[in-house]
Every structure is written in C-alpha cells, then in structure tokens.
Amino acid sequence: xxxxxxxxxxxxxxxxxxxxxxxxxxxxxxxxxxxxxxxxxxxxxxxxxxxxxxxxxxxxxxxxxxxxxxxxxxxxxxxxxxxxxxxxxxxxxxxxxxxxxxxxxxxxxxxxxxxxxxxxxxxxxxxxxxxxxxxxxxxxxxxxxxxxxxxxxxxxxxxxxxxxxxxxxxxxxxxxxxxxxxxxxxxxxxxxxxxxxxxxxxxxxxxxxxxxxxxxxxxxxxxxxxxxxxxxxxxxxxxxxxxxxxxxxxxxxxxxxxxxxxxxxxxxxxxxxxxxxxxxxxxxxxxxxxxxxxxxxxxxxxxxxxxxxxxxxxxxxxxxxxxxxxxxxxxxxxxxxxxxxxxxxxxxx
Amino acid sequence: xxxxxxxxxxxxxxxxxxxxxxxxxxxxxxxxxxxxxxxxxxxxxxxxxxxxxxxxxxxxxxxxxxxxxxxxxxxxxxxxxxxxxxxxxxxxxxxxxxxxxxxxxxxxxxxxxxxxxxxxxxxxxxxxxxxxxxxxxxxxxxxxxxxxxxxxxxxxxxxxxxxxxxxxxxxxxxxxxxxxxxxxxxxxxxxxxxxxxxxxxxxxxxxxxxxxxxxxxxxxxxxxxxxxxxxxxxxxxxxxxxxxxxxxxxxxxxxxxxxxxxxxxxxxxxxxxxxxxxxxxxxxxxxxxxxxxxxxxxxxxxxxxxxxxxxxxxxxxxxxxxxx
Numbered sequence: 070x071x072x073x074x075x076x077x078x079x080x081x082x083x084x085x086x087x088x089x090x091x092x093x094x095x096x097x098x099x100x101x102x103x104x105x106x107x108x109x110x111x112x113x114x115x116x117x118x119x120x121x122x123x124x125x126x127x128x129x130x131x132x133x134x135x136x137x138x139x140x141x142x143x144x145x146x147x148x149x150x151x152x153x154x155x156x157x158x159x160x161x162x163x164x165x166x167x168x169x170x171x172x173x174x175x176x177x178x179x180x181x182x183x184x185x186x187x188x189x190x191x192x193x194x195x196x197x198x199x200x201x202x203x204x205x206x207x208x209x210x211x212x213x214x215x216x217x218x219x220x221x222x223x224x225x226x227x228x229x230x231x232x233x234x235x236x237x238x239x240x241x242x243x244x245x246x247x248x249x250x251x252x253x254x255x256x257x258x259x260x261x262x263x264x265x266x267x268x269x270x271x272x273x274x275x276x277x278x279x280x281x282x283x284x285x286x287x288x289x290x291x292x293x294x295x296x297x298x299x300x301x302x303x304x305x306x307x308x309x310x311x312x313x314x315x316x317x318x319x320x321x322x323x324x325x326x327x328x329x330x331x332x333x334x335x336x337x338x339x340x341x342x343x344x345x346x347x348x349x350x351x352x353x354x355x356x357x358x359x360x361x362x363x364x365x366x367x368x369x370x371x372x373x374x375x376x377x378x379x380x381x382x383x384x385x386x387x388x389x390x391x392x393x394x395x396x397x398x399x400x401x402x403x404x405x406x407x408x409x410x411x412x413x414x415x416x417x418x
Numbered sequence: 419x420x421x422x423x424x425x426x427x428x429x430x431x432x433x434x435x436x437x438x439x440x441x442x443x444x445x446x447x448x449x450x451x452x453x454x455x456x457x458x459x460x461x462x463x464x465x466x467x468x469x470x471x472x473x474x475x476x477x478x479x480x481x482x483x484x485x486x487x488x489x490x491x492x493x494x495x496x497x498x499x500x501x502x503x504x505x506x507x508x509x510x511x512x513x514x515x516x517x518x519x520x521x522x523x524x525x526x527x528x529x530x531x532x533x534x535x536x537x538x539x540x541x542x543x544x545x546x547x548x549x550x551x552x553x554x555x556x557x558x559x560x561x562x563x564x565x566x567x568x569x570x571x572x573x574x575x576x577x578x579x580x581x582x583x584x585x586x587x588x589x590x591x592x593x594x595x596x597x598x599x600x601x602x603x604x605x606x607x608x609x610x611x612x613x614x615x616x617x618x619x620x621x622x623x624x625x626x627x628x629x630x631x632x633x634x635x636x637x638x639x640x641x642x643x644x645x646x647x648x649x650x651x652x653x654x655x656x657x658x659x660x661x662x663x664x665x666x667x668x669x670x671x672x673x674x675x676x677x678x679x680x681x682x683x684x685x686x687x688x689x690x691x692x693x694x695x696x697x698x699x700x701x702x703x704x705x706x707x708x709x710x711x712x713x714x715x716x717x718x719x720x721x722x723x724x725x726x727x728x729x730x731x732x733x734x735x736x737x738x739x740x741x742x
Binding site: 073114139140142143145146147149150151152153154156157158160161163164167168171217218221222224225226228229230234235237238240241242243244245246247248249250251252253255256258259260262263267281284285288311312313314315317318338339341342343344345348349352370373374377387388391394395398399402 | 439440442443445446447449450451453454455456457458460461463464467468470471518519520521522523525526527530531539542543545546547548549550551552553554555556557560561565602605609630631632633634635636638640656659660662663664665666669670692695696699700704707710711714717718721722724725726728729730733
C-alpha cells in the first residue's frame with residue numbers, strides 16, 4: 070500500500086478558516102432556493118438536493134484554490150458522507166411525519182376499543198380492537214415459545230458449547246435471522262396443513278410462524294448480554310463451591326437480567342409488526358376472536374394492509390392502525406432503552 | 419455428547435464435597451443443549467415441510483397446473499423464472515442504492531460525527547430497522563411514489579434511448595420504486611455491520627496514517643476501507659438476503675406482472691416471489707398452494723445460500739481481525 074508523501078514540514082498549511090464551511094452552506098442553500106424559485110416552485114426535497122450539490126461543488130472548488138487538491142478531496146468526502154447520512158434520516162422523518170399526520174385523524178379511544186362488526190362501505194366508524202387482541206395473542210404465543218428456547222440456547226452457546234456443534238448452531242442461528250418472513254409463514258402454514266388438515270385456522274399458526282423469526286433474535290441478543298458478564302464473577306462463584314448450573318442461574322443470569330429483558334423486548338418489537346407471515350396464516354376477520362386455538366384472527370399489521378387495500382374511508386383506519394402499530398413499537402423500544410440504562414450493571418470496556 | 423465433555427466441566431463446577439450439584443448440572447446442561455439442537459431441528463423442519471409440499475409441484479408437468487389461474491397455463495419453471503428475475507432485479511436495485519449510502523452513514527458515524535452525537539445517530543438509523551414493513555409500504559405509496567414521478571418522467575424522456583429507462587408510465591408503481599423502498603429498508607442492516615467493522619479498525623493504523631500527514635479522507639482510504647473490505651462485502655450480502663425476502667413493500671408498491679424484461683420504469687412487468695406468495699396463497703387451491711410453496715422453497719434456498727456465505731465471510735474475518 071503506497072503511503073502518500075509526507076507534507077512539506079517547513080511551510081505551514083494554508084487552511085480555510087473555521088467559518089468558511091457554514092457560510093458556504095448558507096450561500097449554497099440561498100443559491101438553490103433562488104434557482105428553484107426561478108423555475109417555479111421551492112420544495113423541501115429540491116432545496117435539499119440542489120443545496121447539497123451546490124455546497125459540494127462550492128466547498129471543493131474553494132478548498133482546491135486555498136488548500137490544494139488533497140484537502141479539496143477531503144472536503145468533498147466530508148460533504149458526501151454527511152449527505153449520505155442526511156439522506157437516510159429523511160425517510161425516517163417523513164415516515165413518522167405522515168403516519169402521525171394521517172393517522173391522528175381517525176385515532177381515538179373509540180378506535181382502539183371497537184371492532185369492525187357492522188361497518189360497511191363508506192362508514193367512518195369502526196376500529197382495531199379485534200386486531201390488537203389478535204396481535205397480543207399471536208405475539209404472546211411466539212414469546213412463550215421463543216423466549217425460553219432462545220435464552221437456553223444462548224446459555225448453551227456461552228456456558229457449555231464447544232466444538233463443531235457450537236460453531237454449527239452459532240452459524241445457523243445467524244443464518245436463521247435472515248430467513249424471509251414469508252418463508253417462516255409458509256413453514257407454519259405447511260406444517261399445520263400437513264398435521265391438522267386444510268380446515269384448521271388459528272392464531273396458533275401465526276404464533277408458530279413468528280416463533281421461527283423471533284427465536285434467533287433472542288439467541289443473538291441474549292448471547293451478547295451473557296458474554297458481557299465478567300469471568301471473574303463465575304470464577305468467584307466456583308471457588309465458593311457453587312455448582313455450575315446454580316452459578317449460571319444465580320450469578321450469570323442475575324447479573325445480566327436487565328440486558329436479557331431488553332433483548333427480549335427488542336425481539337418482540339421486531340416481530341410485532343410482521344405482516345407477510347400473518348397475512349398467509351391467520352388472515353383477517355371483522356370481530357374479536359377470543360380463542361387462540363380455533364378460527365381466524367385479525368392482527369394489527371394485516372388489518373392495516375387490508376384496510377388500505379380497500380381504499381376510501383378504510384384508508385383512514387389503515388393510517389390510524391399504522392399509528393397504533395408505530396406507537397407500540399416505539400414504546401417497546403423505549404422501555405428496552407430505559408431498562409438497559411437502569412438495570413444493566415456497568416461493565417468497564 | 420453429554421458424557422464426552424462432562425470431564426472438562428467437572429473440575430471447575432463440581433462442589434468440593436458431595437454430589438448435590440451434579441444432577442442439577444446434568445439437567446441444566448441437558449436443557450440448554452437440547453434447546454440449541456432444537457433450533458437446528460426447526461431449521462431442518464422448515465426445509466423438510468416446504469420440500470414435502472413442494473415436491474408434487476416440482477415433479478409435475480404443465481397440465482397439472484391447468485386449473486391454477488394465476489399461473490396462466492405455464493409450467494412451474496416458466497412461471498417461476500420471471501418471479502426470480504423480479505426478485506433479483508428489485509434486490510439489486512436496492513443494493514446499488516443502499517450500499518454507497520450505508521458506507522457514507524457508517525463512515526459518518528464512526529469517523530466524522532462527535533462520539534456522543536454518533537451514538538444518537540446510530541440509534542436513529544436503528545429505529546429505521548424497527549419500523550414494520552407494512553408501514554414502509556404505506557410510506558412508499560404515499561410519499562415516495564409522487565416524489566420520484568418527476569424524476570422518472572425526466573429520465574424516460576431524456577435517457578429513454580437506454581432500454582432500462584424507456585417507456586415510463588405514471589403512476590410510478592414500477593420495480594424501480596419498489597427497489598428504492600427496499601433500499602431504505604435494508605440500509606439499517608448494512609449500516610449496522612459496516613459501522614461495527616469500521617469501529618474495529620486498529621487505532622494504530624489510523625494514527626500512523628494521520629502522522630504521515632494524510633488528510634482524514636486519505637486515512638480512510640489507506641486504513642479504514644482496506645481493513646473493512648470483507649466486512650463491507652458481507653454486510654451487503656446480508657442486505658441482499660433481506661431484500662430478496664422482503665414481502666410487504668413490494669406487494670404494496672409494485673403493480674405486478676410476469677414479463678421477462680428490464681423495463682425498470684414501466685409498471686405491470688415484474689413481481690417478486692415473496693410478494694407473489696402473499697398475494698395468491700390465501701385464495702389458492704391445492705395445486706396452486708403446491709406451486710406457491712415450491713416458489714417459496716426456491717426463495718428459501720436462495721436467501722439461505724446468500725446469508726450462509728455472508729456469515730461465513732464475517733466469521734472467517736473475525737479470526738484474522740487485527741483488533742483482537
């Protein structure tokens with residue numbers, strides 16, 4: 070690898086003053102606004118795109134004149150990297166913006182507590198209560214299976230595993246996190262088709278599909294948390310004559326309980342919005358189905374999708390449903406953050 | 419294997435006196451190990467059940483699917499091929515857009531933004547990953563589609579002589595828009611891995627480069643990018659795996675078709691395997707279900723291979739990493 074020639078030590082570099090980049094940025098934005106106004110309309114997107122372009126060109130030229138080509142390249146790279154980052158934040162902001170903006174119209178306590186029974190055509194009433202119950206059922210079933218399975222697998226990988234089996238499980242768990250959700254849905258669908266026949270429909274099938282998606286998430290995150298537990302704690306426990314399994318339960322798990330809870334909640338937040346597997350396994354209904362083991366059941370993501378597909382006033386319900394879903398996901402993420410902040414032991418790194 | 423490795427455990431774990439812990443150890447170890455094995459069993463079961471139901475479709479001839487209306491009198495392979503093309507096309511578009519973007523974000527977070535800000539920014543990008551795909555679908559229709567319309571119209575009128583840009587038709591329910599939505603969805607996955615790898619760049623390499631008078635960008639070129647190359651490749655493959663299997667965004671944004679062409683801007687030409695399954699499975703008859711499951715099996719094999727290679731690269735890299 071060729072290393073660039075060292076800079077001339079005698080002469081100090083002429084650099085742009087600190088205020089140059091922000092001033093250039095403001096000037097570029099003004100220029101972009103001017104150009105856009107000339108051609109008719111000033112939109113936020115256009116302003117951003119053109120302003121960024123103007124800035125990148127201006128700062129590079131300026132830097133090339135004052136600082137030389139090498140620093141000009143550096144300035145250009147800085148501008149491009151920053152723009153890339155801003156570009157990725159735009160979807161997030163616009164997405165939250167339109168979901169809140171469009172969802173708030175129909176979103177109310179009534180929306181959360183009524184179902185779709187007796188709602189026809191262009192009626193604006195109706196809500197997502199049945200879908201919320203269904204989502205609770207389906208994710209609940211997935212959680213009941215995936216959490217113990219995931220935690221024990223993580224314990225195996227960290228505390229017991231060795232050799233090929235450990236490497237194999239680690240690799241396949243990683244690969245499993247990449248299974249398309251629709252394939253997980255197909256698996257559950259096919260399994261119950263073979264085992265229980267084509268007429269059997271239940272929340273259970275959706276729960277099994279989500280289990281396939283949730284388990285690897287739990288394993289990977291919990292494994293990370295268990296690895297954070299310092300070995301000195303384990304050794305101290307062994308030195309006192311505590312059996313290994315009790316050490317794991319009382320020392321390792323207890324130390325990392327905050328992290329484990331956080332991992333589980335994050336995994337839940339990930340799967341609670343899964344749509345495709347539920348679309349093909351549990352379908353949609355209009356009313357509350359209190360039985361998780363018999364009959365189709367509505368879930369929030371599928372509800373959003375189906376309501377949007379119908380169009381008209383249903384689209385408003387779809388947006389309100391989307392808002393509900395986002396609120397749930399954000400709440401779960403927030404809870405996980407708080408738990409990790411207050412309950413995880415401080416480990417020096 | 420419980421017996422074989424018990425010997426290694428005992429000296430550390432067994433209490434000095436008595437056998438109180440031994441039974442507990444056995445049970446606990448048994449539960450943990452069988453959980454691990456159960457995961458392998460589940461993965462095998464996924465493949466086995468799909469294969470079991472797909473087998474009749476894979477071996478049947480064209481006449482078997484005469485009654486399946488969405489296959490339009492085609493044989494299984496003639497029907498699946500355009501779907502495979504659509505799947506790959508949308509994912510490749512997503513990848514072309516997302517990888518440079520993620521590189522920029524990864525660099526910004528690891529080498530440009532101040533430490534505290536970087537943490538917050540990383541969290542912002544992670545939030546993108548937490549948003550359900552169905553909401554990305556809504557966003558794609560509501561926000562992205564009108565936004566890209568003037569751009570696509572311009573491309574089609576001025577660069578229409580290039581085949582991939584020709585024949586744009588509004589609304590923009592085409593594979594390009596679907597690819598763009600997918601790109602936004604895979605950015606957090608690619609970024610997460612890239613960021614991790616960049617942060618592992620040996621500090622001494624970076625400082626050596628800077629000490630020789632390199633600018634920040636030259637330092638990145640000399641130290642960070644070469645060190646992270648395999649990480650970037652595997653991160654992109656993880657993103658590819660995700661894009662291949664993403665269902666809802668494609669289902670909602672794309673107007674489907676079964677053509678084999680590269681008219682990226684024309685609606686009604688392509689469809690992905692995943693979106694096709696989601697749209698047809700609920701109403702399909704027995705033969706149709708078999709065919710759809712066969713297409714799902716193909717998707718599964720495909721994503722499995724992509725993810726396996728990606729993970730293999732990551733794992734191989736970890737051993738040579740200068741950071742440990």
